[in-house]
Amino acid sequence: MSVNSAHLSELPSQDRLQRRHRLNEDWWAVLIGLGLMALAAILFSQGQSLKWLAVAPAKWHDISQIVAQLQANGARYLALFALWAALFSLGAASAGIPLVRFLPSFAILFVASVLIFVLGQWDQSDRYNLEPPLVGLGVGLVIANSVRLPEWFTAGLRVEFYVKVGIVLLGATLPITLVIWAGPVAILQAAIVSLATFFTIFVVARKLGLDQRFAATLGAGGAVCGVSGAIAIAGAVGAKKEDAPVAISLVVFWAIVLIFALPLVARSLGLPTGVAGAWIGTSEFADAAGFAAAQSYAGYAGHVPGVTGQPEAAVNAYTLMKVIGRDVWIGIWALVLSIVASIYWNDNGGVRGHADAGEIWRRFPKFVIGFLVASVVTTAFSSGHAFGDYKKVIEPLLVIPVKNLRTWSFVFCFLSIGLTTRFSSLAKATAKPFYAFTAGAALNVVLGYVLSTQVFGDFWQRFGQ
Amino acid sequence: MITIGSLFRREAMPGRCANCRHFDNRPSQVEAVLPGLNSFGSAISAVRSADGDCSRTGRYLSSERYCDDFSVRAVGSNVAFENGPA
Numbered sequence: 345m346s347v348n349s350a351h352l353s354e355l356p357s358q359d360r361l362q363r364r365h366r367l368n369e370d371w372w373a374v375l376i377g378l379g380l381m382a383l384a385a386i387l388f389s390q391g392q393s394l395k396w397l398a399v400a401p402a403k404w405h406d407i408s409q410i411v412a413q414l415q416a417n418g419a420r421y422l423a424l425f426a427l428w429a430a431l432f433s434l435g436a437a438s439a440g441i442p443l444v445r446f447l448p449s450f451a452i453l454f455v456a457s458v459l460i461f462v463l464g465q466w467d468q469s470d471r472y473n474l475e476p477p478l479v480g481l482g483v484g485l486v487i488a489n490s491v492r493l494p495e496w497f498t499a500g501l502r503v504e505f506y507v508k509v510g511i512v513l514l515g516a517t518l519p520i521t522l523v524i525w526a527g528p529v530a531i532l533q534a535a536i537v538s539l540a541t542f543f544t545i546f547v548v549a550r551k552l553g554l555d556q557r558f559a560a561t562l563g564a565g566g567a568v569c570g571v572s573g574a575i576a577i578a579g580a581v582g583a584k585k586e587d588a589p590v591a592i593s594l595v596v597f598w599a600i601v602l603i604f605a606l607p608l609v610a611r612s613l614g615l616p617t618g619v620a621g622a623w624i625g626t627s628e629f630a631d632a633a634g635f636a637a638a639q640s641y642a643g644y645a646g647h648v649p650g651v652t653g654q655p656e657a658a659v660n661a662y663t664l665m666k667v668i669g670r671d672v673w674i675g676i677w678a679l680v681l682s683i684v685a686s687i688y689w690n691d692n693g694g695v696r697g698h699a700d701a702g703e704i705w706r707r708f709p710k711f712v713i714g715f716l717v718a719s720v721v722t723t724a725f726s727s728g729h730a731f732g733d734y735k736k737v738i739e740p741l742l743v744i745p746v747k748n749l750r751t752w753s754f755v756f757c758f759l760s761i762g763l764t765t766r767f768s769s770l771a772k773a774t775a776k777p778f779y780a781f782t783a784g785a786a787l788n789v790v791l792g793y794v795l796s797t798q799v800f801g802d803f804w805q806r807f808g809q
Numbered sequence: 810m811i812t813i814g815s816l817f818r819r820e821a822m823p824g825r826c827a828n829c830r831h832f833d834n835r836p837s838q839v840e841a842v843l844p845g846l847n848s849f850g851s852a853i854s855a856v857r858s859a860d861g862d863c864s865r866t867g868r869y870l871s872s873e874r875y876c877d878d879f880s881v882r883a884v885g886s887n888v889a890f891e892n893g894p895a
Contacts, residue, residue, distance in 0.1 A: 370855040439836065439853045504851035571850030572857075575843060575869075579860030582870040585842050592845040599849055630849035674856050682871075693866040695826075697874035706858045761848060770845045 369505050372435035374714030377512025379431075380749055381718055384516075385725065388742045398745035399424055400752070401458075401465045410462055425454050428752065432505065441499050449500025453763075456483075457755040470647040477636040477758045481603060484762015493763065501764045504572075506757035507632040508711040511667060513750035515718030517743055518660055519726070522807075523719055526661070527668050529803055530625070533795050534669025537626045540791055542567035545784035552776040556689045558587040560681050562777055565591045566784040569671045569709075570599060570630030576707050580678035581685040582695050589771035594781040596765060597773075599633035602789070607641045617645050617653030618661045618808025619796050625665025626792030629785075636758050638662035653808030661807055663715075672712055675704035826863060827872035830882035834861025834872060842869065 367375075384394040399420035404410040414421070429450055436446040460483070463469060464476030487493070542563040549559035561583045565574030571592050578588035606627065610620040620641045628634035638658045645655040683699045685692070725742070726734055773781075796804055826832040836852035842862045846852060859872040866876060 368855050369851055369853045498847070501847065502851070503847065503849060504854055569856070571846060571848065572854060575846065575850060575860070576856040576858070578869050579858065579871050582868045582874060585862055585867055585869040588869050589842070589844050592843060592848075592850070596845050596848050632849055693868050694876045694878065695863075695866055695868055695870055695874045696876060697871065700873060703858070703871075707856045710855050765845075765848045 367438055368710070369435060369439065369502075370508060370710035372438060373505060373508035373512055373711045374717075376431045376435065376509050377515075377711075377714050378717060380513065381516050381721065381746060384742055384746050385721070388738075393741040394745040394749075395741065396420060397423055397427060398748040400748040401462045403465050403467055404462075405467050410465075414458075414462075421458065424752070425451070428454065428756075432502070435505055436499070436502070445496040445499035447500075449497045451500075452497065453500050453756055453759060456480075456759055457752065460759060461751070461755055464643075470643070475607075475640040475643045476755060477639045478604065478607075480755060480758035481600075481636055481762040484759050485600075485765055486762075488763045488766045489768070498764065501760040503632050503757055503760045503764060506753050506760060507635060510635065510750050510753035510757060511631070511663065511711055512714035512718055513746055513753060514659065514663055515715035516722045516746045517656070517750070518663070518719050518722075520716070520719040520723045522660070523664065523668070523716070526664050526803075526807055529800055530622075530661075530664040530669040533622070533626060533800055534665055536795065537788060537791050538567040538670055538673070541784045541788045544787045545780050548783045549777065549780035552780055554776055554780065555584070555587070555691065557581045557583040557685060557691075558591075558777070559780070560685070561588055561591045562594065562781050563784065564674075564677060564681070565595045566598075566629060566781055566788060567670075568674050568677055569666075570595045570628075570633070572630075572671075572709075573674055573677070576674050576678050577681055580682040580703065580707075581689070582692060582697075584693075586771070590773045590777050591781075593770040593773050594777060595629050596770060598781070598785045599629045600765065602628050603633050603637045603640075606637045606789075607644070610641060611644055611648060611651060614650030614652075615797065616805050616808045617642060617651065617655060617658040618804040618806070619653075619801060620651075621658035621661030621808070622665050622800070622804040623792050623796035624658070625662040625669065626796060627789045628662075628666065631666060631671065632757050632761055634662055634666050635659070635754055636761065639754060639758075653805070657808035661804055667709075667712055667715065671709050674709065675707040678707050679703045824875060824879040824881065825872060826861070826870060826874045826876075826879075827859065828879075828882055829863075829865075830880050831865035831878065832861050832863050832872065832882070834859055838862055 387394050399417050401410065401413060404413065429447060432450060433443055433446060437443055460476050460480045463474055463479060545563040545566050546559045549562055560581050561574050561578045564577035574591040574595060575588055606624050610623060621638050624634050624637045628637055642655040642658040644651040645653055679699065679701060686699065726738055729738055839852040839861060840846050860870060861872060862869055865878050
């Protein structure tokens with residue numbers, strides 16, 4: 345049964361040779377996001393604009409208005425669909441997803457996204473709290489949990505892929521000067537909450553008798569970046585394979601609860617957009633979930649009495665806190681915990697291994713690079729123009745089309761979250777992991793609120809203005 | 810005694826999990842052993858690196874690990890991602 349062949353690991357396997365140059369989803373998100381930005385910039389420099397392609401429904405009051413809008417722009421919507429389908433197909437094909445399954449699924453997702461986007465532009469949507477992210481998510485959840493979706497349809501529901509493309513495009517609307525100014529505060533605040541949450545979950549889990557590797561997997565899910573954090577640490581420490589799904593279930597459960605709860609509580613407290621965004625970024629578990637919550641809160645600005653600040657500030661503060669403050673550190677968490685596991689945690693199932701600093705780069709969320717590059721390029725592009733020119737020329741012809749494309753990508757993501765979350769298919773969590781994770785989640789929310797509103801409250805309020 | 814320095818040293822080993830027939834890190838297999846992964850995560854993201862499922866030890870682990878039960882894998886099966894492109 346065993347073949348003890350030293351240095352076998354040095355031999356390149358056929359798979360290794362074939363797949364060495366295959367890009368992962370993060371790099372595809374970078375290529376797609378920066379490619380769209382480059383296209384927008386080239387058109388702009390030639391006196392044209394991407395705005396014809398980056399169509400989005402405008403505000404409407406009665407049905408006849410929106411029907412007329414859609415009819416008048418039918419060709420633009422078709423072109424937009426062709427663009428997205430072509431770009432996402434590249435990433436899907438690279439990941440081995442058959443296009444015969446991906447394309448029909450994405451076509452349905454696109455049509456549903458148009459409907460959600462249209463609903464969000466109804467002038468009465470604020471009155472009925474029909475925020476597009478929450479509606480998309482809610483509709484998706486109802487469908488996924490009431491009917492059995494065909495297997496082929498799930499091929500187009502790539503939550504992470506869509507949110508990563510959206511994040512890269514978000515960089516194009518966030519000046520790098522703002523990232524540099526607010527980044528250190530975001531990192532400090534996120535570090536405090538991440539460490540406190542991780543150790544709370546870990547200690548409670550250990551007190552309840554859970555295995556160290558399971559406790560670390562749960563802790564990373566609550567403290568770093570949700571499902572991605574949980575699976576990264578599960579792999580790094582070599583968790584039992586029945587444990588990682590439990591961590592995923594708990595992250596999904598609390599992330600869904602917080603998508604709805606955080607914007608509603610922040611709204612009832614009348615938090616400014618920057619402050620609410622920072623709180624959501626500190627306390628939500630998953631990137632996509634937090635974007636749904638932050639985007640919803642952005643919709644309240646200027647519409648809901650008491651909610652002050654720029655709408656964009658909710659998403660911008662959220663992004664800095666979650667992406668820069670928490671996500672980018674996952675490789676370091678993985679390396680440190682793999683070392684701790686090797687030295688102190690004995691129950692390794694006979695598995696051994698050496699620590700590898702390359703882990704930090706391998707697990708690094710590469711889409712963050714795209715986000716930062718997009719931010720630098722846009723800032724450089726805008727810096728030579730007076731504010732008046734920026735508002736009159738650059739914003740409508742360059743920034744708003746990119747922003748529209750970003751919104752589309754997020755809508756695909758929000759719908760996909762709901763449609764992929766089938767509660768009955770999640771692993772069942774027993775009481776002990778539930779209590780441990782919930783203790784960390786509770787601390788996360790309370791500490792995130794205190795830091796965002798009290799300790800750094802003035803800073804995030806200024807950020808939002 | 811295990812030191813941090815010794816943890817980083819590469820020593821001769823039976824063979825990495827990446828080349829073992831018990832190890833499977835194809836995205837489809839990872840999604841199968843981690844239900845709910847696609848809701849807020851992805852089997853093809855950078856943070857997952859080349860981790861996979863070991864049918865021998867019942868662990869979800871890094872492709873860089875090894876154990877005494879290593880059994881060489883037939884070329885063309887099981888391993889979908891190496892660490893290179895991450």
